[in-house]
Amino acid sequence: MALTRSELNPILTCRDVPPSRKGWEVIGVFNAGVARLKDEVVLLLRVAERPLPREADVYLTPLYNPETNEMEVCRIPREGADLSDPRVVKTPEQNYLTSISHIRVARSRDGIRFEVEAVPALEPATEYEAYGIEDPRITPLEGGFIITYSAVSSLGITVPLVYTEDFRSFERRGLIFHPDNKDVVLFPEKIGGSYYALHRPSASHYAKPDMWLAESPDLEHWGRHRHIAGVRSGMWDDTRIGASAVPIRTEHGWLELYHGADTRNRYCMGAMLFDLDEPWKLVARCGHPFMEPEANYETEGFFGNVVFSCGAFLEGETIRLYYGAADSCVAYAEVPLVDVMETLIYTEEAGKPEPERRTTG
Amino acid sequence: MALTRSELNPILTCRDVPPSRKGWEVIGVFNAGVARLKDEVVLLLRVAERPLPREADVYLTPLYNPETNEMEVCRIPREGADLSDPRVVKTPEQNYLTSISHIRVARSRDGIRFEVEAVPALEPATEYEAYGIEDPRITPLEGGFIITYSAVSSLGITVPLVYTEDFRSFERRGLIFHPDNKDVVLFPEKIGGSYYALHRPSASHYAKPDMWLAESPDLEHWGRHRHIAGVRSGMWDDTRIGASAVPIRTEHGWLELYHGADTRNRYCMGAMLFDLDEPWKLVARCGHPFMEPEANYETEGFFGNVVFSCGAFLEGETIRLYYGAADSCVAYAEVPLVDVMETLIYTEEAGKPEPERRTTG
Numbered sequence: 001m002a003l004t005r006s007e008l009n010p011i012l013t014c015r016d017v018p019p020s021r022k023g024w025e026v027i028g029v030f031n032a033g034v035a036r037l038k039d040e041v042v043l044l045l046r047v048a049e050r051p052l053p054r055e056a057d058v059y060l061t062p063l064y065n066p067e068t069n070e071m072e073v074c075r076i077p078r079e080g081a082d083l084s085d086p087r088v089v090k091t092p093e094q095n096y097l098t099s100i101s102h103i104r105v106a107r108s109r110d111g112i113r114f115e116v117e118a119v120p121a122l123e124p125a126t127e128y129e130a131y132g133i134e135d136p137r138i139t140p141l142e143g144g145f146i147i148t149y150s151a152v153s154s155l156g157i158t159v160p161l162v163y164t165e166d167f168r169s170f171e172r173r174g175l176i177f178h179p180d181n182k183d184v185v186l187f188p189e190k191i192g193g194s195y196y197a198l199h200r201p202s203a204s205h206y207a208k209p210d211m212w213l214a215e216s217p218d219l220e221h222w223g224r225h226r227h228i229a230g231v232r233s234g235m236w237d238d239t240r241i242g243a244s245a246v247p248i249r250t251e252h253g254w255l256e257l258y259h260g261a262d263t264r265n266r267y268c269m270g271a272m273l274f275d276l277d278e279p280w281k282l283v284a285r286c287g288h289p290f291m292e293p294e295a296n297y298e299t300e301g302f303f304g305n306v307v308f309s310c311g312a313f314l315e316g317e318t319i320r321l322y323y324g325a326a327d328s329c330v331a332y333a334e335v336p337l338v339d340v341m342e343t344l345i346y347t348e349e350a351g352k353p354e355p356e357r358r359t360t361g
Numbered sequence: 362m363a364l365t366r367s368e369l370n371p372i373l374t375c376r377d378v379p380p381s382r383k384g385w386e387v388i389g390v391f392n393a394g395v396a397r398l399k400d401e402v403v404l405l406l407r408v409a410e411r412p413l414p415r416e417a418d419v420y421l422t423p424l425y426n427p428e429t430n431e432m433e434v435c436r437i438p439r440e441g442a443d444l445s446d447p448r449v450v451k452t453p454e455q456n457y458l459t460s461i462s463h464i465r466v467a468r469s470r471d472g473i474r475f476e477v478e479a480v481p482a483l484e485p486a487t488e489y490e491a492y493g494i495e496d497p498r499i500t501p502l503e504g505g506f507i508i509t510y511s512a513v514s515s516l517g518i519t520v521p522l523v524y525t526e527d528f529r530s531f532e533r534r535g536l537i538f539h540p541d542n543k544d545v546v547l548f549p550e551k552i553g554g555s556y557y558a559l560h561r562p563s564a565s566h567y568a569k570p571d572m573w574l575a576e577s578p579d580l581e582h583w584g585r586h587r588h589i590a591g592v593r594s595g596m597w598d599d600t601r602i603g604a605s606a607v608p609i610r611t612e613h614g615w616l617e618l619y620h621g622a623d624t625r626n627r628y629c630m631g632a633m634l635f636d637l638d639e640p641w642k643l644v645a646r647c648g649h650p651f652m653e654p655e656a657n658y659e660t661e662g663f664f665g666n667v668v669f670s671c672g673a674f675l676e677g678e679t680i681r682l683y684y685g686a687a688d689s690c691v692a693y694a695e696v697p698l699v700d701v702m703e704t705l706i707y708t709e710e711a712g713k714p715e716p717e718r719r720t721t722g
Contacts, residue, residue: 094567095566095567127588128588131567152567153567154567154568155567155568155571155588156562156564156566156567156568157564157566157567157568158586174584174585174586175584175585175586175587176584176586177539177586178538178539178542178560178562178573178575178586179562179564179567179568180562180564180565180566180568181539199539201517201539201540201541202564202565202566203517203518203540203541203563203565204541204563204564204565205456205517205518205540205541205563206455206456206492206513206514206515206516206517206518206540207515207516207517207518207540207541210516212539214539215582216582216584217578217579217582218578218582220584220585221576221577221578221579221582221583221584221585222582222583222584223535223536223537223577223581223582223583224535224536224581224582225519225535225536225537225538225539226536227488227489227516
């Protein structure tokens with residue numbers, strides 16, 4: 001596997017991003033969506049912040065108040081709170097996040113050295129975003145860009161759809177999926193007259209965190225939900241999976257780079273292939289992941305042993321992959337398309353393509 | 362509160378419904394959707410069945426196999442299984458239901474004495490329905506009928522939409538909500554050019570089982586999800602709420618008869634009022650429920666202390682309410698519209714309507 005991490009990794013860290021408000025600190029810059037806009041590479045960074053100072057007896061938890069349109073700080077006594085997961089403060093009454101995330105634009109000519117904007121591009125703005133907005137994906141579609149992200153609040157995790165053409169002005173188009181749902185990317189073109197989205201419901205009964213497909217006539221209303229790929233017992237992706245990158249059109253199908261986690265919350269990156277015309281048909285899926293947390297900035301950090309991409313694109317025959325490492329920083333890697341394709345095991349029904357077919361076209 | 366239970370209650374029990382297959386028994390007939398079709402009242406009954414015989418050491422759990430299109434019987438050793446909830450067999454690996462439900466048509470001239478069809482109208486038919494189909498609602502709309510129900514399987518609880526004009530042939534139109542979701546009713550007419558549905562996501566993180574609204578241009582694709590009513594701490598509806606009946610148009614707003622449960626799983630029926638033109642605005646909500654489990658067929662049964670309606674309609678000034686009692690049987694009650702309206706407490710913003718306005722129009 002000829003996956004190459006950038007020698008400049010991590011390419012973006014907390015030190016590169018000024019906090020959005022005085023008296024706060026940035027504790028993570030990670031899980032960035034990516035798009036190409038003219039001669040630039042644009043990232044939408046997830047920036048996680050928390051209020052200062054840290055106090056011994058009280059945990060300061062940030063919360064957006066939709067009624068006042070202000071950020072507030074909740075004071076939770078550490079005694080009686082469960083802080084075993086660094087991401088969450090659990091009290092008997094309610095769970096809070098230890099940080100609140102917004103979305104920041106970064107731009108680059110070479111795709112590696114980025115200039116980060118001084119102020120947020122998207123901040124919590126509704127009651128559905130009181131705990132923050134996280135893990136943006138960018139789908140290029142019909143000349144514009146569709147942004148989807150996780151909106152987190154005490155009302156659950158929902159998915160807003162936002163439209164932009166320039167990453168300067170943004171048009172909010174409502175919640176496209178009810179709670180709980182996340183990891184939404186759209187297919188970058190209509191298929192058979194419909195738009196399609198990969199999504200990841202987190203059901204509360206019976207179901208596992210699997211990948212689903214939905215269909216839309218207009219991007220704002222979605223239906224015909226179909227279960228398309230599940231977690232795999234005893235494998236590296238046995239606990240949780242979700243779409244990471246916008247599907248890449250290849251000769252043999254739509255290539256989806258997805259993330260999977262095991263019971264110990266170790267996140268790796270794998271590949272699936274969906275039929276070009278009937279994207280609800282899983283044609284092939286990797287055995288082993290094409291990327292695992294190995295570098296020290298991936299194995300150690302705020303939430304270690306995590307490589308989690310929110311965006312990648314194909315340039316020539318190379319996949320350019322942006323990913324969050326350890327919920328702490330943004331890193332970059334390149335991998336030849338052919339090497340990812342070779343991790344795929346075709347379903348019996350689909351059959352493995354002929355070798356000659358795989359090198360032509 | 363002049364709520365009157367029928368003297369013939371329960372109006373339908375297990376004895377009135379033949380099982381769908383030999384060697385099985387009907388253990389519950391409850392939670393029926395209702396519609397008026399010409400001079401008839403039509404019920405869609407939820408019929409819960411299980412295989413016989415009961416065995417001492419092994420629990421026989423019914424399951425639909427979508428690959429063979431057959432009902433199968435799972436043998437779960439009772440030892441090691443958690444049977445504390447009569448509805449569920451819990452094993453360390455997976456949860457199963459103790460019965461499987463299908464939907465049966467019953468017809469009546471007087472709305473109280475029903476003739477039950479000999480065979481199911483809708484049975485599990487897809488991978489999303491392997492554990493059964495439950496709790497149908499019927500929305501009369503533009504001359505036809507929209508049926509929504511809970512499809513239960515190891516893929517979660519989803520909501521299919523089915524269209525019929527006569528309750529003899531049925532057209533399936535896909536899953537309109539991803540897991541987990543249930544308690545879906547549509548508004549019986551377009552509002553401002555859109556269709557609207559009440560729904561109840563069961564989120565796995567942060568959120569409570571509250572009521573949401575979704576919007577659609579075509580009944581099959583839904584978006585603009587909005588949270589519209591929550592559970593109320595310390596009250597009779599503090600644990601779980603969901604839409605029960607198709608909203609009834611009144612002078613003061615859309616009257617929604619909903620169910621609520623407390624921490625002890627005691628289910629009652631209450632009322633809410635939504636703005637006629639902007640149905641995402643909650644105008645009023647009851648303090649106390651208009652119906653509580655009191656009759657012995659409501660307090661005792663397969664799952665006692667439950668009154669749970671899936672359908673009601675207004676005739677003149679009287680609400681005719683069909684409801685499941687104790688997850689065992691179907692019962693009927695009548696209540697004057699004015700008495701339900703009097704349970705409503707208007708929001709400060711909406712203000713209470715003038716008394717003279719309430720008796721006219």
